[in-house]
Amino acid sequence: MLKSCRMVAADALILQFPLWWFGMPAILKGWIDRVFAYGLAYGYRGEGNRYRYGDGGLSGKRAILSVTVGDRITADRIAAAKEAWRIRLKGLFEEEPIPFRPQNGGDYPDGHVLASHIAMGETGLTAHVAKTRNAAGD
Known part of the structure; x- marks a missing residue:
């Protein structure tokens, strides 16, 4: 403790x-x-x-x-x-810091598995890094 x-x-x-x-x-x-x-x-x-x-x-x-x-x-x-x-x-x-996706943010709905519509086509660790938006909102 x-x-x-x-x-x-x-x-x-x-x-x-x-x-x-x-x-x-x-x-x-x-x-x-x-x-x-x-x-x-x-x-x-x-x-x-x-x-x-x-x-x-x-x-x-x-x-x-x-x-x-x-x-x-x-x-x-x-x-x-x-x-x-x-x-x-x-x-x-x-x-x-590296902006990893929070597990309770909706990207991992069940069992620690990334939702299929998130990071489509990406593999490895980069699929679990949240994309940050620039000032223009892109």
Whole structure:
């Protein structure tokens, strides 16, 4: 519970981990399962009012992943990667977040499946990113 309270109080969450067998290490997965608990990151409010991505106790929080993979690189490339990371973190609160579609916004009517009339012809992750309108309303 203390970790959940700390997460709610935090302005941002940075998860840094090595890629193991195409995913995060099991110990981190277990931590996420315990901390992103029912009632904080997902669940129900009131009579059947589901909340999923875009709602809940972490709504409006910033998050970023830093995933490392095994490689042999030079000291110069390490220094360049560290500098790029410093620049990225400096802008964490100024960058526009990726506008993923909220799951309760009508685009995912049942079972976390994107409605067939949304993002027709798009595949992969881009189908789940909401298109933003410009000032002219296009």
